[in-house]
Amino acid sequence: MSSYTIPEATGASIRPRNLLKHRSFLITDFGAGEDAAPAVNTQAINSAIQAAAMEGGTVVFPKGTFHTYTILLKSNVNLYLSEGAVVSAARTDNPHSRQAAPGEGGNYKEPEVNRYVGLQDHGHSYFSNSLIYGSDLENIMISGRGLITGGRFDEKSGILEHVLQGGDPQEPMSREAKGHQEEWFGNKGIALVRCENVVLEDFSVTIGGHFAIIAEGCRNLYVDHILVDTIRDAFDIDCCRDVTVRHTICNSLTDESLCLKASFGAGIFEPLQNVLIEDCTVCGYDAGSVYAGEYTRDKLIAVDRCGPTGRLKFGTEATCGYHLVTIRRVRFERSRGFCMESVDCSSLTNVIFEDCVLDNVSSSPIFLRAGDRARFPxxxxxxxxxxxxxxxxxxxxxxxxxxxxxxxxxxYPARRYAPHYNRTKTVTVDGHSSFEIVDPHNPVACNxxxxxxxxxxxxxxxxxxxxxxxxxxxxxxxxxxxxxxxxxxxxxxxxxxxxxxxxxxxxxxxANAIGSATMATVSNVLIRNVTVTNADPRYPILLMGLTDSHIKSIVLENISVEYRGGLTMEHAVEQRQLNTEWKFSQFHTKERVQNLPWLVNTFFSRGEGLLPRADWDARENCWRGNPYNVPELPGAYPEPSTWGILPAYGLFAKHVDGLTLRNIRFSCKVPDGRHVCVFDDVKDVCVDGMEAHCARDMAPIAAVTDHYRRHTNAEDVPEQPYFTTEVTGLEIHRPLVLWDGTKDGQPRTLHAKSDCVKQVEIHAPAPGTPQDSLYPLPTAPCQETGYHYEVETDNYPLPLTVYRPYIQPVAPVRIRVGELCRIRLSVRNPASDVSEEATGTRLYNGQILLPNYSVKGVASPLQITCENLPEGARLNPDDTEFLWTPTSSQKGEHYIVFAVDDGLMPEKMRIKITVEDTEND
Known part of the structure; x- marks a missing residue:
């Protein structure tokens, strides 16, 4: 594939000017008021909308806070939120909900019937229980500089209450029933279903429930200058066509910020296509703190135990496929990387991702996955x-x-099938953490x-x-x-x-019938001009296809990725569960404890994925580490952490046809002991210009030949034949330039392909594969089979590059000449600030995960320093207090940089201080 043959998306044709209305309808004229009961406001607002619908008009929310339940949109009606207007979600009585709270005399619209529930998650199936809801409408606009919020500050405690909940009502017991069992509540901010000609402009949404904004099966949608700051998905664009999103900020620490999906939630088989996203920001700070301008970051991981989410993502719901998406000039901050997932039998094709910047990346900087979760009717x-x-x-x-x-x-008649596996065998590697793998004696069940x-x-x-x-x-x-x-x-x-x-x-x-004859595919993807800094060392760029459905025609061009480094091949072999406890207080919320995984995250990496990567040595009668024998896991939830610690720090590509790497740079803040790149079952790879950090005793590239591959989904079915896959067509067009990562290291240049590439052969099935006549040797390295770690879990060192010490951000400061500026810095270190409390994680569906085994922290002395210190200012490192009384000559803007250093690398935080004239002046 040429770098420049992918068509570009054109996006929406609609613009705000096309939907302007001449008549206005003020909600207060219909009985709405700041002191009115939510049920009264709901009736008044919907009456105003009904009146405007008679001839087309704009319903105006004046300055003030209006508590309400479901607002029902109508065709040819706009909502205008005046500056200072707040549309606030009203409380519902939820005696059986995990967020039980006293109500305010009403409820949201009852979740509708959706016969296709279960083909996607509950939140993508029901929409009417939203704060603002419209279905099968046309020509609607929501605009203005007001706020739509599902949050409420408690007047006494100051705690931010999530009125719109992140969870979902319980699913019905019949496809013909409404979408709940007895109790329901509001859990979405704005839901637009099968609407056409829609504009969203200028407003903000905070604490928006499961979905702050979801557009489901819509056409011709234009979004400009909105801010979404919420607890789960910020903005989902699902099965839509002709969409433009510009100048928009989406923040969500615990879920996706800007998410493209292709579910069956609208009841139609319609791919997402022709989507243009430009000049946006996605991030993962504490919920509510971005809208407040504070950008706090005390919560280190999401509910799923991976780092802050906050990314732009394709998936995971992908039944209908994706076609023609262009994304450019998007900034990722404190979030996971760019993510493309096609795992539900459909295709993902013709995508351009360019001119983007990613900083403080908590997962793979780039993740492409073709999987076979087979969520297809x-x-x-x-x-x-x-x-x-x-x-x-x-x-x-x-x-x-x-x-x-x-x-x-x-x-949708059955077109193909997949096995059922009995994951009922409990094993442990270290005697502390246990998990289930396929039962070697009874691995499968028939249907x-x-x-x-x-x-x-x-x-x-x-x-x-x-x-x-x-x-x-x-x-x-x-x-x-x-x-x-x-x-x-x-x-x-x-x-x-x-x-x-x-x-x-x-x-x-x-055992399991599937209504699609094909597996998911990913093809024709161009990713270029991307800069990544401060990336989690555990997760390389990950291109992961299937044995029977390769990712095809991928170009990575002008890519620079800086990882924190510090991991080794031992980490890639052992797949350790190494956890500590972390107490945090998110933005205006109660103090909580979360369990930090320093290596493998057991939320996504499960079953055979948690086994050490080791093969049985029959001659020596022992286990031998083999970090390259990475399990397939075709039906697992697609997240980079699913495959644990990989043998490459820069890029890991498996089951890919046609991969171009042009002008690529991989660097590490701390030396890393793994390969730069690993290729497994990859065909036609062109490496055309690569610079990287690489230890002198490590080949930069490894090419894997696997003699024990099976077809997709049949990996653990006994007596299924094995076959061999290998890397073919690997070309290195320009010499590789390598640094060893030390301060005094000099670059070396490798010209010959034989010097650049290590050939690796795998002579055993993936760990956990049940034994049979085709491979009768042990495959599950665990205590039961004689495998053990050389260093006990309690004594194993924490990889300090994973979670870093930090200085809590400080909002911009304004002071006057002669006024004392006093800033007390809050410094935290996850390696040493370990909580004595432990707690299980409560998911949004109310399920509680059992606590993970945790270890103690390590002493890690910190040094606090300051850059750009103004004249007359001082920093007391003992109590981390900054003091400054500016003079008249120091009026203007000052940017002070504070740094905390644990001996590995400094972590910096910048404060903006504006010095103004004295009041008398």
């Missing part, structure tokens, strides 16, 4: 609308993806619903419709107009096909 063998489908259906796992075999539903036995022979049950017009699942092209249309021609049944005899050893392959 499949028609079941029964007409029951019970949700999830009954346990005798075409899937053993995740039966929420099974649709009733009934004419009221789109028809008789998908085959028929006759005289000791087995035959696949296949779909036979009343009309073969449905043979190739034409319903995937359902139009927007018939999103609820019937498909009587597709009605049919699963019957035995006596021409499709199955071997008994292959029966486990047919």
């Amino acid at each position: 499949v028609t079941g063998n029964a007409s029951s609308s019970a949700y999830p489908a009954l346990d005798t259906n075409v899937r053993l796992d995740d039966r929420n993806w099974v649709l009733p075999n009934e004419r009221a539903y789109h028809c 008789p619903a998908n085959y028929e036995e006759l005289d000791g022979h087995y035959y696949l049950r296949v779909w036979q419709s009343e009309s073969y017009a449905q043979k190739n699942t034409s319903s995937q092209g359902s139009s927007r107009q018939n999103h609820g249309a019937l498909h009587p021609e597709a009605h049919g049944a699963y019957v035995a096909d006596f021409s499709r005899e199955l071997k008994d050893t292959d029966l486990p392959l047919y």
Whole structure:
């Protein structure tokens, strides 16, 4: 693929001027008031909208705070939020909710019926229980410099209450029922469903629940100069077409800031396409602190135990696919990196990501994943609308993806299958932390619903419709107009096909039916002119395809990535669980404790992914470390931490066809002991200009040949044949320039490919693969099989480059000449500030995860220094207090840089101080 052949998105054609209205309707004229009950305000606002809808007009919110429940939008009606206007979410009585609180006499609109619930998460299935809601509308605009908020400060305690909740009501027990079980509440800020010609401009949203803004199945959407600062997803654009987002700031520490999705939530099979994003900022500071201008950062990790989220991401809901997206000039701050995921059977293609800056990256700077989570609808063998489908259906796992075999539903007959694995074997490596892997003695389960036995022979049950017009699942092209249309021609049944005899050893392959014949794909991606600084050392750029669905045609050009470094190949072998406890107080919230994973994060890395990367040495009768034998995990949740610590610090590419690396620079603040790049099952790689830090005893590139590969999803099914994959077509067009990372190290240049590349061969299945006649040796390195760590977990050193000491940010300061400026700096160090308390994590669905085993911290002396110290100012390092009385000659803006240093590297924080004239002047 040429660097410049990908088409660029054009985005929306609508602009604010196209939707201007001449008539205004003031909500106070209809009975709304700051002191009015929320139910009264709700009726007044919706009455104003109804009046404006009669002839088209703008509903105006004047300055003031108006508590309300669901505002129902109408076609040809705009909402204008005057400066100082606050649309505030009203409380609901939630006696059984995890955020139980006294209500204010009303509730949000009841979650609607969505027959396709379960094909995506609950929050993408129900939208009417939002603060502002509109479906199947056209020509609407929300604008003005006011605020929409789901937060409320408690007058007595000052605690910020999350009125719009991050969780979801409990899902119904039938696809024909409303989207809750008894209790429901508001959990979204703005929800727009199947709307056309929409403008969002100038306003702010804070504490927006599960989704501060979600656009679901919309067309022609223009967004400009909005700020979203919230607790979960800030802005989701799901299955939309023709979208432009400009000059927008999205902050979310615990979830995505700006997220592109392609779910089935709108009830239509529509890809996300033609999306243009320019000149935006995404970040992961404490919720509410960005809108307040304080940018606090006391919470170190999200609920999922990875670092602050806050990123721009494709996925994870990806049933319908993505096409034609252009992203440029976006700044990432204190967030995970750029993320592209296609894991639900559809395609992701024609993406440009360029001219972007990423600082303080808490995950892979760039993450591309083609996976096979297979969240794709499949028609079941029964007409029951019970949700999830009954346990005798075409899937053993995740039966929420099974649709009733009934004419009221789109028809998606089974097109392929995946196994069911019994992850019921509990193992431990260090005697402290335990986890489940595939049971080596009973690894799989069969599903008789998908085959028929006759005289000791087995035959696949296949779909036979009343009309073969449905043979190739034409319903995937359902139009927007018939999103609820019937498909009587597709009605049919699963019957035995006596021409499709199955071997008994292959029966486990047919446990879970999938309604798509293809696996997910990622192709035609251009990423160029990107600068990354201060990246988490655990996660390289990660390009991860599937054995049977390679990522294709990827160009990385003019990329500079600075990692913190400091890890070793031992970390990549051992996959240690090394945790401490951290007490924090987020922006105006109660003090809490969270569990920090310094190496492997067990929230995403699970099962076989937690086993050490080691192979059995039959000759010496012992385990040998093999960091290159990385498990596939095709159905795992796609997050860079899923694969633990990898043998490359810069880039790890697996199952990729057509990869160009042009003008790439990888550096480390502290030397790292791993390869710069590792390639595994990669074809046609062009390395055209690379500079990197690399230890002198380490080859910069490793190329893996794996003799024990199996087809996707069949990795752990016994007696499935193995085959070999290798790296082919690797070309190095210009010499590699390498530094060893030490202060006095001199660069060296490698010209010959043989000097640049280490050839690695794998002669064992991935850790945890059940033994069979094809490989009878042990595969699960754990205490039970004689594997042990050389250093006990309690004595293992913390990798201090993972979580760094920091100075809590200070908001800009304004003082007058002659006035004393006193700033007490708050310095924290995760390595030494370890809490004695431990707590399990409570997820948004109320589930509590059991506490992880934790170790003690380490003493880490800190030195506090100051740069750009104004004349007359001083810093007392003992009590970290900055004192300064500016003179008349020092009027103007001053930028003071404070640094904390633990001996590895300094961490800096800048304060802006503006000195003004005295009051008399």
